[in-house]
Structures are given as C-alpha cells and as structure tokens.
Amino acid sequence: MLYELLHPFEALPASYLATVCLGLLCATLGLFVLLRRIVFVAIAVSEASAGGIAFAFFLASVLGIHREHGAEHDPWFLQVGPIALGLLFALAGMTLFAWRSRESRVPSEGTIGVGYVVAGGLALIFVSKSAQGLEELHQILAGSVVYISDARLDLTVVTTVLLLTVLALFHKVFLLCSFDEETARTLGYRAGHWSWLLHLIIGAALSVSLYAGGLLLAFAFLVLPGLTGLRLHDRWAPATRTAIAVALSGATLGAWLCWEISLPIGPAVAVALALHYGLAVVTGERGRRWLPIGFLVLAAPALPLTALTAYDHLAHVQLVRAPSGKASDGPRPEPGARKLEDMVRALQSEFPAERSATARALAARFGAPALVHLESLLEDLDVGVRRTVIELIGEIGGPTASRALRRHLDREQSDELELATAHALLELGDAFGFESLLHILEHGDDPFVREEAVSILRRSTGVELGFDALEDPQAPANREALDRWLAWWEQHEGRLKRDPATGVYR
Amino acid sequence: MAPPVFQFDDVALGYRGRAVVEHVTFTVEPGDFLGLVGPNGAGKTTILRGLLGMLRPLHGTLLRPGPETTLGYVPQRRQLDGVFPLTVADVVLMGLYPEIGLVRRPRPQHHQRVAAALERVGIAALAALPYRDLSGGQQQRCLLARALVGEPAVLVLDEPTNDLDIGGESEILDLLRTVRHEHGVTIVMVTHLLNIVANYADRLAILHEGRLTIGATESLLTGDQLSRIYGRRVAVETVDGRRAVVYHAAPER
Secondary structure: OHHHHHHHHHHOHHHHHHHHHHHHHHHHHHHHHHHOOOHHHHHHHHHHHHHHHHHHHHHHHHHOOOOOOOOOOOOHHHHHHHHHHHHHHHHHHHHHHHHHOOOOOOOHHHHHHHHHHHHHHHHHHHHHOOOOOHHHHHHHHHOOHHHOOHHHHHHHHHHHHHHHHHHHHHHHHHHHHHHOHHHHHHOOOOHHHHHHHHHHHHHHHHHHHHHHHOHHHHHHHHHHHHHHHHHHOOOHHHHHHHHHHHHHHHHHHHHHHHHHOOOOHHHHHHHHHHHHHHHHHHHHHHHHHHHHHHHHHHHOOHHHHHHHHHHHHHHHOOOOOOOOOOOOOOOOOOOOHHHHHHHHHHOOOOOHHHHHHHHHHHHHHHOHHHHHHHHHHHHOOOHHHHHHHHHHHHHHOOHHHHHHHHHHHHHOOOHHHHHHHHHHHHHOOOOHHHHHHHHHHHHOOOHHHHHHHHHHHHHHHOOOOOOOOOOOOOOHHHHHHHHHHHHHHHHHOOOOOEOOOOOOEO | OOOOOEEEEEEEEEEOOEEEEEEEEEEEOOOOEEEEEOOOOOOHHHHHHHHHOOOOOOEEEEEOOOOOOOEEEEOOHHHOOOOOOOEHHHHHHHHHHHHHOOOOOOOHHHHHHHHHHHHHOOOHHHOOOEHHHOOHHHHHHHHHHHHHHOOOOEEEEEOOOOOOOHHHHHHHHHHHHHHHHHHOOEEEEEEOOHHHHHOOOOEEEEEEOOEEEEEEHHHHOOHHHHHHHHOOOEEEEEEOOEEEEEEOOOOOO
8 A cells, every 4th residue: 555655756756856846845935926916927037938948949050050860868958058048047037027117107917928928039039040949848747757857856955954044044134025025124134136126036946947847836936835835824934834835745746646547747736736625725714724734745755756766866876875875886777677677567557557657657767777678668559559669769768769669560550540650760760660651551441540640751751742641541643642752752761860950850 | 423324515416417306415423313204206216225325425415324223114014025934033033143153053042132123013923923914003102123133323214114004103203312322322313294203303314305404403394494495384383292294285376
C-alpha cells in the first residue's frame, strides 16, 4: 500500500522536487502579487519572458547554432541563452511596468495589455523565424515539468533558495512598501527601490518558473495558494503559512494524479490547487476554523517526500558525500540505478495510463539508456501507449532511436501510428520516413491520415508534386501524382540531408 | 531659540519640471499646530510631499528636520488597501520597523509599545482585529497610533478627518490636541475643510487659487480676511465658544 502511494514520487523525483520548489516560491510571492494587484502585470511579464526565450532561439538560428540530434548536450548557447534572455526580458518588463504604473494619464491595464500583445507577438515571430524553440515555447505554454533536465532542476532549486531567503529576510519592508509606500518613505525606507526589488524578484521567479514548469503551473501556484490563504486568514503570517501548505499539498496531489491517471502535471497541479481554493470558498466561515489545519496535515507528507527526492537528486548529481566524509572515489553509479528495476516493472502494469506515465518517466530520467525498455513497449496492445512511446523515442533521438523506429515501421498496423513513426524518423534526420509516407499515400485507408502524410511530405521536401488525399488513391490523377513522388524518392534516396535550420531535406 | 522644523523659502514644487505651487514661503516652529487648508486640487498634497521629502523643490530652499528628528505620518485612509491581511497591532507595529531593523523580529518591548500606542488613542481592545474590519474613525485612530508609536517630534497628517462623521472628527482632533499638549509634538495637518482646524490649529496656511496666505488663526479667522482670501462673502460665527466659518451663497461683487 505504502509502496503504491510513494511510487509516483520515487519514479518522478526530479519533477516532484521542481514542482515543490516552484510551489514554495510562487505561493510566497503570490501573496504580494495578489495584494499589490499585479496579477495581470505578472501575466504580461511572463509573455515578455517567453519572448526572451524565443529571441534566444532566433539568435541561435541567426548565429548558426543548432541542436544536434542524439548529442548528449545542447550547445552552450542553447543551454544558457534561453533562460538568460528570458530572465533579462522578464526583469526589463517588470522594471517597465513598475515605472509605467506611476503614470496616470492612461489606464495601467492598457499599458499591461500592450506589453502582453507585443511580447506574445514577438515570441511567436521569433520562433517562426528560427528553426528550433517551438517545442520549448509549447512547453512554456502547456508546462512539462515531468521532462525537467538536471540543469533546469538545479537552476530551479538554487533560484528558489536564493529568492526565498531574500523574501524571508526582508518580508517586513516588502509588506510595508506594498501596504503603504508613502509611510515607508517617511520612515526612511527607499520605498521605490524596495518595490522595484520586489518586482525584480517576482520577475526572476516567473522567468525560472516558466522555464522549469510552464505558464499554467507557474500561475496556478502564483494565484491559487495565495487566494486560499487570504480567504482563510486575516493575518499575514497565517495566510502565508496556509498558502505554502496549499502549494505543497497541491504539488503532492498533482504529482500523484499525474502518475496515477497519466495527467499532464501542470493541469493536474492546477486542478489540485483549485480544489483547495474551492473547499475554502464552499466551507465559508466554518472552513476558516478547520481548513488551515487540514491543509497543514495534507502538506505534511511533502516534507519527507521533498527531502527524499532532494537526496535522490543530490545523489544523482554526486554532491552527497560518502559516509566516510570523503567524496566517493569509485565509478559513478548508473543514475538512479536502484529505481530502474522498479520502473521497468511498472512498464508491465495492467493499466495503459501507468505504462504511458512510466515510459515518460523513464525517458525523462534516463534518456538514451531507456531506449531498450521503451522499444519493448512499441508492441503494446494499447494504441495510446504506442503513440506515447513513438514520441518519446523521437525525442530521445540518436541512431539507436532511429533504428528502433525503423524496425517498428515494419510491424505497425495502424496508419495513424505509422504516420507518427515516419514523422518522428524525419524529425530525427532519417529520410527513411519518406518511404513510409509514400506507403501511406498508396495504401492508407484514412483520408485524413493521407492528408497529413501529404502535408509532411510537402513541408519536409519543399516540393509540390500533387496528390489529393481526400480522393481515392487509385484515381488516375492520384496514381500519376504518386508516380511522380515515387520517382522523386528513387532519384533522391540515400542522398537526402536534413537542413537543421529549416527542417527541409535537400 | 530652536530652529524651525520646516522652512520653505520661495519654494516651487511640482512634477516632471512643471510647478504646481510656486513662491511658497513659510516656517513651522517647534510645538506649532499648523493647519494647511485649501480646496481639492489646490496643491496641498504637493506641499505635503515637499514637507515629507518625497518631492524635491524645483526652485527655492526647503529645509526639513534631520534624521535625528522622528517624524510621524498619517496618510489618507483611502490610500490604504483593505485587502491586506493585517491586524490593528500589525499596522501599528509598522511604525517601529526602523527600530526593529530590516531583518530582525519584533521583541516583547516593541509589542508593549504597540499596546501603549493603541491605549493612547483609545482602541487597545481592537488590537487583534483585522484592520479592514474597523470603522473609518477606528482606522484613523489606528493610523494615528502607528504614527505615534515611534514617539515622533513632528506629526504630519493628510486629511485625517475625511469621510468621518462629526463625532469621529472631533474625537480625532481632541486626540491630536491631547497629544500635542502632553508631548509637545509639532503638528502639521492638511485638510480641505477650514472648519475642521478652525478651533485647533495655532496657525493657518490657506492655499487658494495658487496663493498661500499664512498667519495666526486668530488674525486670519475673521470674516474680512477670509472674504479677501476666498473672494466671496465669508463670516466667522462663534457658537458655544467654538468658531464656525460660514460661506454665503452669493459671491461678493
């Protein structure tokens, strides 16, 4: 029983630890965001941060820096650039909004709206003009803390500790400047500077939260725990305590839901947090008496779980010293080796959702070494599980992944999944995917799958040789078009290379 | 003789280089109760910001008390957002933050001083209540307690009787008079209602149509003087020993 309950946290330690960190940071800051009435500013600043991340990918394209499929690490610029520029844009946005909010000639909401539209538009323009970054931008909007890398987790933990320390040290003056800036000035505080510092902290936290967990997760933590705390308390300290408890409880429940019913973690946490807030609303005055204690009880398991997952992460990055007090001199153990067996066992679960979630966790945790286990799931009877695994193998990349997908093409019965496999192969730079697309055009039963195949063909080749997917493949016009495609393939087979900047094979 | 607490010498104050009030010259002496009176939009708040050091003069010389002089400030109640989860004691404690220190927690003596300040303004029993749940008069007393808790030598109040009923008004003003007599605090009070300060301030500074007229309350508070300042017929009546300023409907020709 206990094993079943703890399994999700054991299987997804990095994502749980990141979620807890984001929860602690955003819930604490969320009280200031709510009380200063700058939720919309925070949303606009998040867009600015997304714009910065997109700009980094645009710059990388301009400078000719590309991600190599199968490479162990991204180039340095792609590791540091997006978060650095995201942070820079967020801080610039926060400074701009803090300055503009003193201008009374136009409504401050108007300025915020302009910031939101401009930043969001620029983000999409930058991404559309760069060969990469679309996935990152999608992750930022949808949230995907499950796939958090060690580097992002380290950044999240360090930022959380740093910013929470500053908040804990100076919370009195931040509160005073938020409540009554004029009096703060008469008491000798440089209220404008303190408010600006608080805005910068919020900007930095948002930027890191977006990068690590996505927009939904960041805003769920920023708004819902704070609102719950404010609804239940008339004092600052208890409201903060309850907000933190709700964030921890929501993170734990969300991570558990993510694993148990295979939900994306961002929405799962958002739903869990909304449940807490809903309880506070529904129970009204009576809830004010017992709900804070209830939330503390619900949050309690998060403490040992966080400690365990933190230990797991630290051991994983080899910061924890051996019991002798010296750093271990032996060979580095396989990361999380003791967990691999458990996860492989979970791949045999009778529940498709659990098999999918385990596959995701395996891929996120182990990357290429997990391919051998993931490939076994390509024979799963459940179409959803197979689709997940095809995507995961494509994301891991490398020659082994390519070979696994090629092997799978021979076996896959579903047109839709054959198309997904061919697409994954093409994304990996393996032109073998074209053969499969042509096979779908000739023999595919589903016109919509054929239409998608034609679309991928056109996009990936930059060539238009015709084919009406909605018509019968054996119709004379389609036969001629198919012959033209087959002739093109015969002519180019073995010589096609994918241009990483455009994704087009030439 | 002690130096003036505030000294304005041909001061111009304003925003983004544009003067809102000009040629302001007056002093506030230790122990004074100065009422700064003027209609809404006359520039009272601008002068107040100059007094508090939030605005630098565009022109002229403005001398303010040094850091050794504690200054208590009571802002307009409406400026404060009731959504903050703060009790009355929390709000009053804010007045001691400079003494407590940036990163230290308040010590028992700080809480004792908060209790004493609340006692002084007559709302000790409300210490644990949320600030937002208080009535207007009680909130004003709470803000006054916050200004007094640091034992200031100078107290600056911005429209402290706004939106209060007659009882609330007189309670606040009586309280100010007591504080001044017991502790010799210098008081500068900004208000848009002349009647409010007519019976409490020693000196008046009346701001009307960009001109600042300053003088002792006794000499300024006459029908002739006020009619000249406001450009309309104004009478000063005495009812039960208290002065009341009455404006006549028709403007003087």
